[in-house]
Amino acid sequence: ALADSGAPTIFDKIIAKEIPVDVVYEDDVCLAFRDISKLAPTHVLVIPKVRGNLTSLSKAEESDKDTLGHCLVVANKVAKQENLGEGYRVVVNVGPNGCQSVYHLHLHVIGGVQLTWPPG
Ligand code: 5GP
Numbered sequence: 732a733l734a735d736s737g738a739p740t741i742f743d744k745i746i747a748k749e750i751p752v753d754v755v756y757e758d759d760v761c762l763a764f765r766d767i768s769k770l771a772p773t774h775v776l777v778i779p780k781v782r783g784n785l786t787s788l789s790k791a792e793e794s795d796k797d798t799l800g801h802c803l804v805v806a807n808k809v810a811k812q813e814n815l816g817e818g819y820r821v822v823v824n825v826g827p828n829g830c831q832s833v834y835h836l837h838l839h840v841i842g843g844v845q846l847t848w849p850p851g
Contacts, residue, residue, distance in 0.1 A: 734827060735786050735834045738743040742835040746780050758810050760801045763809050763840075772843030773813040784850050788825045789846060806840045815842040 744750040745764065752764035755775055766774040779798050784790045791799060803821070810819045819842030824831040 740833050740835045761805050771841045775809050775840040777806050777838040782835045786834040788823050807837050809840050820846055
């Protein structure tokens with residue numbers, strides 16, 4: 732249950748290539764890489780390269796629409812690349828109650844196994 736301090740996060744170091752990650756997709760707007768602690772056979776994080784105000788989805792503004800839409804389209808590109816044709820899940824954890832631990836907006840793309848619902 733971490734709060735949003737607005738401080739730089741580990742994802743800045745990942746974007747700067749100071750911390751190595753397994754990149755699965757990259758373009759001008761976003762980076763997609765494998766989660767270090769995977770919860771399913773495919774567990775990829777899609778993040779905007781420029782965080783700006785987007786520490787969390789709770790900070791989203793009208794001006795973020797293109798970035799947010801782009802990240803969603805990339806999530807589906809990643810899913811196709813990972814052969815998740817049987818389905819997958821995109822999750823955005825928001826704030827302490829949403830179990831967000833890194834305050835740089837990110838989409839979890841999870842799949843490769845039958846998932847369960849509802850979450851805890
Ligand atoms: P959240 O809990 O904020 O929704 O998701 C943050 C995710 O970032 C977690 O699933 C965590 O495993 C992942 N993560 C944190 N630090 C690193 C790292 O240094 N490398 C990678 N690849 N993933 C990380």
